[in-house]
Amino acid sequence: MTRHxxxxxxxxxxxxxxxxxxxxxxxxxxxxxxxxDCAVGPAAFSPATLVRAIVAPSAVDAQTSxxxxxxxxxxxxxxxxxGGALGLAGAEMQTIxxxxxxxxxxxxxxxxxxxGASLAIVLGWHxxxxxxxxxxxGSAFVCATLSVWFLDVLVRLxxxxxxxxxxxGVALVFSFQALVALMQFVATEDALQxxxxxxxxxxxxxxxxxxxLLAGALGCIFPFSLRAAWPLTxxxxxxxxxxxxxxxxxxxRRASLVRISLLCALAVAFVGVIGFIGLVAPHIAxxxxxxxxxxxLPASMLSGAFILSLAAxxxxxxxxxxxxxxxxxxxxxxxxxxxxxVLRGGGDAP
Amino acid sequence: MxxxxxxxxxxxxxxxxxxxxxxxxxxxxxxxxxxxxxxxxGPNGSGKSTLLRAMGGLLRATGAVTLDGVDLAPLPxxxxxxxxxxxxxxxxxxxxxxxxxAMLAARHATGRQSASTTEDIDAAMACLHDVGIAHxxxxxxxxxxxxxxxxxxxxxxxxxxxxxxxxDEPLSALDPYYQQTVMALLRRETTQRGLVxxxxxHDLNMALNQCDLACLxxxxxxxxxxxxxxxxxxxxLRTVYRIQARVDEGLNGQRFISTTxxx
Ligand SMILES: Nc1ncnc2c1ncn2[C@@H]1O[C@H](COP(=O)(O)OP(=O)(O)OP(=O)(O)O)[C@@H](O)[C@H]1O
Ligand SMILES: [Mg+2]
Numbered sequence: 001m002t003r004h005x006x007x008x009x010x011x012x013x014x015x016x017x018x019x020x021x022x023x024x025x026x027x028x029x030x031x032x033x034x035x036x037d038c039a040v041g042p043a044a045f046s047p048a049t050l051v052r053a054i055v056a057p058s059a060v061d062a063q064t065s066x067x068x069x070x071x072x073x074x075x076x077x078x079x080x081x082x083g084g085a086l087g088l089a090g091a092e093m094q095t096i097x098x099x100x101x102x103x104x105x106x107x108x109x110x111x112x113x114x115x116g117a118s119l120a121i122v123l124g125w126h127x128x129x130x131x132x133x134x135x136x137x138g139s140a141f142v143c144a145t146l147s148v149w150f151l152d153v154l155v156r157l158x159x160x161x162x163x164x165x166x167x168x169g170v171a172l173v174f175s176f177q178a179l180v181a182l183m184q185f186v187a188t189e190d191a192l193q194x195x196x197x198x199x200x201x202x203x204x205x206x207x208x209x210x211x212x213l214l215a216g217a218l219g220c221i222f223p224f225s226l227r228a229a230w231p232l233t234x235x236x237x238x239x240x241x242x243x244x245x246x247x248x249x250x251x252x253r254r255a256s257l258v259r260i261s262l263l264c265a266l267a268v269a270f271v272g273v274i275g276f277i278g279l280v281a282p283h284i285a286x287x288x289x290x291x292x293x294x295x296x297l298p299a300s301m302l303s304g305a306f307i308l309s310l311a312a313x314x315x316x317x318x319x320x321x322x323x324x325x326x327x328x329x330x331x332x333x334x335x336x337x338x339x340x341x342v343l344r345g346g347g348d349a350p
Numbered sequence: 351m352x353x354x355x356x357x358x359x360x361x362x363x364x365x366x367x368x369x370x371x372x373x374x375x376x377x378x379x380x381x382x383x384x385x386x387x388x389x390x391x392g393p394n395g396s397g398k399s400t401l402l403r404a405m406g407g408l409l410r411a412t413g414a415v416t417l418d419g420v421d422l423a424p425l426p427x428x429x430x431x432x433x434x435x436x437x438x439x440x441x442x443x444x445x446x447x448x449x450x451x452a453m454l455a456a457r458h459a460t461g462r463q464s465a466s467t468t469e470d471i472d473a474a475m476a477c478l479h480d481v482g483i484a485h486x487x488x489x490x491x492x493x494x495x496x497x498x499x500x501x502x503x504x505x506x507x508x509x510x511x512x513x514x515x516x517x518d519e520p521l522s523a524l525d526p527y528y529q530q531t532v533m534a535l536l537r538r539e540t541t542q543r544g545l546v547x548x549x550x551x552h553d554l555n556m557a558l559n560q561c562d563l564a565c566l567x568x569x570x571x572x573x574x575x576x577x578x579x580x581x582x583x584x585x586x587l588r589t590v591y592r593i594q595a596r597v598d599e600g601l602n603g604q605r606f607i608s609t610t611x612x613x
Binding site (some may be wrong): 008009011012015230231233234236237238240241242243244245246247248286287290291292 | 406408426427428429430431432435436437438440442443445446447448450451452454455456458459460461471475484485487488490491503506507510
């Protein structure tokens, strides 16, 4: 009754506006950090040069255009896309498993991907007409996807609850880490170098091809996530409650798992193991906009993108002349944000 | 002569097992008629929640549950919830979600619609007003007390406007004021809209004075079903709850059950 409760409805609507503004703010921050990411480096550009190189590449000299378009832009955009994919996947994962510690990293997806990559690298697989890089990425993708399905089947066979999923995921992490260590032990010097790329996570091998694939996947999957926003929100209030309101929970979980496995498997296939983002982006989003999934899912995606974008920047400027593997700096960059937002948020709810 | 199916909700030969353990077997219950509030009573672990969950389609069960002669089992869950909605015994989790959004989520949980219109907000507010928690609309669930969350959960169920409501201990965390308000609301809605309302209670006096029917569950079968005065006799209470109880008549025709000890 709007007539009876005008002030309450107004408060509600201003809260909705506030959340939209937070999302807009995150988009702005992300854009800014991508631009800075493109500008900073051994050859620093003025903002004016950068803008000109982006909007009219022919107006600047060939070298500037090459650096911006072929090196920095794919790198900066890939950071944002990977961060977004991991943030979104982590948010859905924490909801469907009803556990604030769930993330692609803690459930063994990343470790499985690294194992897949190490198989291809250490065993020196070659297929004619397929570049080695794509072969490695493909192998990582297949292993990460298989690990999710393995989890799913295991849980369906045993009729276990979400606790069982988490435990099996943790078991997977340790198994795959042991397998990767074993591969490293038998690897040649050369292969070992290559393998470090996967286990530490790095954005430096980005091409427009890999970027396009990941961005396309993210663009296709995100609308489906948003369409499931209401049922996912009811799931947060308890599995029984969602089911009693008519949500087909197993079906919702499975659809969500498909989206998660695609996003994470692609991310790990192209840039290797990057932890932390999938775990903390959802928590940051929760503090910023609450758990109405219409806002929570985009906010988690944008926070993930923003943190990884900043981390990518730091990774390039931290040690002059060297790009530190992104996986190493992600946590260092993300933790201050995380602490500020989580400690400021108040309340004990995750 | 045409055979008219019994009006209301009927449970026929219902069986439920958890793994190997059979909790309910061959249960016949009802008919629970439209426009009457029916209490389901029984001790802890007697299978009240199991019965209601099976009726609401949350558990796989053998046998049939029919609403006005229509078998509910073949219906997909979203459709089934529109006919017959179960309210879980567990309170809504304390998550960072405000009460109004929780109402809207419940409303849209099975639909395709993504945005909520002003009508949705008005309907949700009206429902919160009925339950008596309109002032909590913009508070987050994680900042509410247990009883307040229980009321929000109840409002979610009422807001879906099903034809049959299966409420699992909706009063368990409420103070006397809200117990009375909610009970009055349920009685009003039930008669006005011709609902089938089934409510699990542990408060014998509430069942005796405010419900139209009572159903006593004992060891996985229905021991007594009928008007509360007929069902809640000292002998039945002794068998079911293992308590010694006395039924007294008060001034204005109200009756009281007082427990004097255990068997
Ligand atoms: N998920 C489950 N798995 C195995 N057994 C269960 C499960 N849920 C309930 N039971 C068993 O089924 C029986 C009935 O449980 P139910 O929850 O229906 O009782 P109830 O009458 O609702 O009790 P209460 O008054 O405590 O809510 C109990 O013996 C219980 O141990
Ligand atoms: Mg119960």
